[in-house]
Amino acid sequence: xxxxxxxxxxxxxxxxxxxxxxxxxxGTTRLNGLNLTPEDCRAIQRIxxxxxxxxxxxxxxxxxxxxHVAGVPVQVEYASEFRYHRQMRMAGTLTLAISQSGExxxxxxxxxxxxxxxxxxxxxxxxxxxSIARAADGGMYLHAGPExxxxxxxxxxxxxxxxxxxxxxxxxxxxxxRENGQRVVSRLQQLPEAPTR
Numbered sequence: 019x020x021x022x023x024x025x026x027x028x029x030x031x032x033x034x035x036x037x038x039x040x041x042x043x044x045g046t047t048r049l050n051g052l053n054l055t056p057e058d059c060r061a062i063q064r065i066x067x068x069x070x071x072x073x074x075x076x077x078x079x080x081x082x083x084x085x086h087v088a089g090v091p092v093q094v095e096y097a098s099e100f101r102y103h104r105q106m107r108m109a110g111t112l113t114l115a116i117s118q119s120g121e122x123x124x125x126x127x128x129x130x131x132x133x134x135x136x137x138x139x140x141x142x143x144x145x146x147x148x149s150i151a152r153a154a155d156g157g158m159y160l161h162a163g164p165e166x167x168x169x170x171x172x173x174x175x176x177x178x179x180x181x182x183x184x185x186x187x188x189x190x191x192x193x194x195x196r197e198n199g200q201r202v203v204s205r206l207q208q209l210p211e212a213p214t215r
Contacts, residue, residue, distance in 0.1 A: 021167035028175050029210040034161040035176050039183060040206060045199025046190040047183040052140055053156030059191035063110030065090050066137065068097040068128040072170040073116040073177065080114070080181030087182070087202060088189035100128035105135035113137040114184075118165065118173040120148020129153055142180050144173060158184065179209065 039047050065084050067077035074096050081092040095103070097115075113132040117125045120143035129139050129150065141154035144162045151157060160176040186194065186202050 019167075021169055021171065024165060024167045024171045027163070028172055031160075031162045031172050031176055032179055032210045034163075035179050036183075036206060036210070040203050042200060042203050042207065044190075045186075045194075045196040045201075045203055047187045047203070049158060049183060049187045051156055051158055052184065052187065054140075054188070056191040058138075059188045061110050062090050062112050062188065062192075063108065065092045065112045065114060066132065067092060067094045067114045067116060068100055068125055068132070069094075069116035070097045070122050070124055072174050073118060073122070073125070076174050076177035076181065077114070077116055079178055080116075080185075083182045083185035084188070087185040087194060087198075089192055089194070090188065095128070097122065097128040098124040100124070101131060105131050107136045109136070111135070111137040113139045114142060114181075115139060115150050115154060116142045116177060117148075117150050118144045118160075118162075118170060118177075120145040120150040122150070126150060126153065140184075142177060142184075144176075179206065182206065 069077050077094040081094050084090050084092045115125050115129045139154045141150040141157035143150050144160040158180050162172045162176050165172050186199055190199050
């Protein structure tokens with residue numbers, strides 16, 4: 019069945035999301051699609067992650083990556099609840115909109131509200147050319163391919179990998195040492211070999 023198939027597709031899809039993006043010698047990642055200069059990375063004061071369902075759960079794990087690797091405080095918001103909070107205009111806010119499909123209506127609305135509050139928006143999506151990808155200031159594609167199983171196995175795994183790569187990228191401009199960056203990148207390189215039948 020599809021869930022079984024997609025569990026064992028994870029090594030190849032992890033390779034897809036890592037391909038061409040790891041710079042082991044420098045201890046960082048190449049994520050030009052984020053459209054963040056080194057100065058932009060240093061100016062980040064907080065990150066707000068918005069998503070629904072599995073994407074929200076991936077954001078909870080991503081919070082630890084950004085706080086521990088990049089040294090940035092993070093709040094994770096359920097996108098459908100985001101509209102009910104008063105949006106504080108805080109300089110240096112970066113909002114990450116996470117969605118496998120890139121079409122989640124609540125996440126799109128959260129993006130709109132975050133932009134009105136002055137936040138820069140990055141999208142992390144699987145579907146190229148999706149609404150979230152088009153509405154964001156930059157972002158990252160997962161390259162997971164179609165996911166039929168409801169459990170979102172591949173998408174969540176790839177979201178963790180993508181968020182860790184983003185944390186390394188931002189962190190290297192905010193005081194993460196080259197050696198510690200190399201350590202994380204080395205672990206990322208080993209990921210596709212971990213799952214076996």
